[in-house]
Amino acid sequence: QQKVQQSPESLTVSEGAMASLNCTFSDGTSNNFRWYRQHSAKGLEVLVSIFSDGEKEEGRFTAHLNRANLHVSLHIREPQPSDSAVYLCAVSGYNQGKLIFGQGTKLSIKP
Amino acid sequence: DAAVTQKPRYLIKMKGQEAEMKCIPEKGHTAVFWYQQKQSKELKFLIYFQNQQPLDQIDMVKERFSAVCPSSSLCSLGIRTCEAEDSALYLCSSSQGTGGVGAETLYFGSGTRLTVL
Numbered sequence: 001q002q003k004v005q006q007s008p009e010s011l012t013v014s015e016g017a018m019a020s021l022n023c024t025f026s027d028g029t030s031n032n033f034r035w036y037r038q039h040s041a042k043g044l045e046v047l048v049s050i051f052s053d054g055e056k057e058e059g060r061f062t063a064h065l066n067r068a069n070l071h072v073s074l075h076i077r078e079p080q081p082s083d084s085a086v087y088l089c090a091v092s093g094y095n096q097g098k099l100i101f102g103q104g105t106k107l108s109i110k111p
Numbered sequence: 112d113a114a115v116t117q118k119p120r121y122l123i124k125m126k127g128q129e130a131e132m133k134c135i136p137e138k139g140h141t142a143v144f145w146y147q148q149k150q151s152k153e154l155k156f157l158i159y160f161q162n163q164q165p166l167d168q169i170d171m172v173k174e175r176f177s178a179v180c181p182s183s184s185l186c187s188l189g190i191r192t193c194e195a196e197d198s199a200l201y202l203c204s205s206s207q208g209t210g211g212v213g214a215e216t217l218y219f220g221s222g223t224r225l226t227v228l
Contacts, residue, residue: 034216043115043202044219086151090217098144098167099217101154 006102023089134203142208
């Protein structure tokens with residue numbers, strides 16, 4: 001059974017400083033990784049998807065995947081107060097319909 | 112605005128009552144997923160439809176829920192007898208569902224917040 005763990009549980013950074021979030025997963029055959037953002041228990045907004053080891057950039061959001069270490073991270077460049085939200089890591093395997101989510105990291109950006 | 116539409120936004124039921132919530136997937140999407148989120152905690156997978164057929168679901172859904180997708184443009188999730196533990200945000204999502212569903216991006220609706228008193 002896939003386990004997805006995120007750290008830290010909460011994070012506060014100053015506006016303009018880099019924010020880094022971590023996610024570990026248990027199933028080494030997983031090949032589908034996504035980062036979502038959720039504002040105030042509303043719907044989820046997809047930020048970046050990554051399927052192979054290395055780096056994937058979408059605007060100010062960059063995901064790094066290292067499947068050997070069972071680790072995927074999200075880095076937010078020049079965060080703004082409007083980026084304050086819960087960030088969710090989601091993982092699935094090939095041809096598996098469902099995503100398994102981590103418990104989230106609550107990110108707060110100080111002006 | 113989310114391309115996946117969910118109704119109602121809020122639902123209040125008494126313990127023992129039946130509840131129903133609806134989802135309109137993004138046009139052209141053939142895969143539909145339902146997730147449950149309690150008190151802003153992690154999303155829990157409930158059930159997955161591909162071309163209106165249920166392909167995967169957890170035991171709780173089999174036992175106490177009713178979920179159908181009578182058409183490609185409408186799905187519903189029901190709870191036969193609400194319990195206090197069912198209070199949660201129910202999120203519907205859809206994807207194109209082609210070329211290996213795991214590779215497709217899920218797009219989420221804003222959710223239905225169910226409160227069971």
